[in-house]
Amino acid sequence: MTTQPHTARLIDGKQSAQRLLAEVAQQVQACRAEGVTPALAVVLVGDDPASQVYVRNKLRAAEQVGILSHEYRFPATLSEQQLLATIDNLNRDAAVNGILVQLPLPAHIDEGRVVRAISPLKDVDGFHPENAGGLVQGQRVLTPCTPLGCMRLLAEYGGDLAGKHAVVVGRSNIVGKPMAALLLQAHCSVTTLHSRSQDAARLARQADILIAAVGRPGMIDASWIKPGAVVIDVGINRITQGEGRSRLVGDVDIASVSAVAAALTPVPGGVGPMTIACLMQNTVTATQLQQQAAALQCAG
Numbered sequence: 001m002t003t004q005p006h007t008a009r010l011i012d013g014k015q016s017a018q019r020l021l022a023e024v025a026q027q028v029q030a031c032r033a034e035g036v037t038p039a040l041a042v043v044l045v046g047d048d049p050a051s052q053v054y055v056r057n058k059l060r061a062a063e064q065v066g067i068l069s070h071e072y073r074f075p076a077t078l079s080e081q082q083l084l085a086t087i088d089n090l091n092r093d094a095a096v097n098g099i100l101v102q103l104p105l106p107a108h109i110d111e112g113r114v115v116r117a118i119s120p121l122k123d124v125d126g127f128h129p130e131n132a133g134g135l136v137q138g139q140r141v142l143t144p145c146t147p148l149g150c151m152r153l154l155a156e157y158g159g160d161l162a163g164k165h166a167v168v169v170g171r172s173n174i175v176g177k178p179m180a181a182l183l184l185q186a187h188c189s190v191t192t193l194h195s196r197s198q199d200a201a202r203l204a205r206q207a208d209i210l211i212a213a214v215g216r217p218g219m220i221d222a223s224w225i226k227p228g229a230v231v232i233d234v235g236i237n238r239i240t241q242g243e244g245r246s247r248l249v250g251d252v253d254i255a256s257v258s259a260v261a262a263a264l265t266p267v268p269g270g271v272g273p274m275t276i277a278c279l280m281q282n283t284v285t286a287t288q289l290q291q292q293a294a295a296l297q298c299a300g
């Protein structure tokens with residue numbers, strides 16, 4: 001008798017994102033029925049090619065679900081003061097529900113200052129310290145889109161998360177830290193690994209759920225994976241292949257890991273589409289939070 005080699009189930013992020021976008025489109029219709037059309041302002045400074053693609057995809061998704069979008073494009077020479085003035089105007093504009101400043105920003109602009117300038121109730125990226133702190137304390141706040149998208153994929157493909165051991169590789173403010181907070185909230189035992197971790201692969205092999213968010217192509221191979229683990233690959237790395245050709249790969253070495261894991265997200269087509277769908281969800285959530293805040297103000 002011959003045995004088939006094991007191959008992990010591929011998690012279809014495109015399909016899950018379309019399901020989420022359909023739900024968001026219904027929520028947008030409900031807002032419209034109450035006389036409010038959710039609106040997202042997207043700010044892009046400079047001409048980073050990857051950022052241009054991301055922004056285009058975000059605007060396209062907004063259109064798909066019926067969210068109004070306003071695009072603000074500035075040259076890389078824009079001063080920090082000018083950017084802060086733009087954000088101030090958007091904060092005050094009641095017709096704008098979400099503000100997204102695409103990162104990275106040119107080196108002469110302080111990203112932290114820009115993130116802190118965005119009203120927490122319009123911070124659809126969930127990067128403002130007030131939202132980051134609220135997330136850790138389990139409050140209903142705007143939450144970073146990529147970790148939110150990973151949680152949705154885990155809800156669909158990961159089974160019951162309570163009591164599982166989740167390992168997050170990477171500790172960025174955008175992915176690693178909020179991811180760990182969300183997994184903890186879902187009752188996982190959580191380990192965060194990073195570039196200074198000793199024996200990282202051995203610790204990762206204890207994971208029922210492994211989130212790879214390091215930004216190093218193919219770094220996570222089968223030696224990091226417990227048989228049967230669910231693996232979510234957040235990495236989006238462009239690698240050149242000679243003759244001017246390039247392609248996108250994740251942080252996970254798919255060929256080796258798919259022989260060990262139970263399920264795995266591809267790159268592209270895994271977490272990426274979920275991030276954009278969650279941005280749309282966050283724009284609706286921001287609209288709802290603003291309406292609640294306004295109602296409380298009237299009542300008070």
Ligand code: GUN
Binds near residue numbers: 100102104125145174
């Ligand atoms: N650049 C890379 N990822 C992101 C993101 O999630 N939000 C913003 N604003 N910029 C990014």
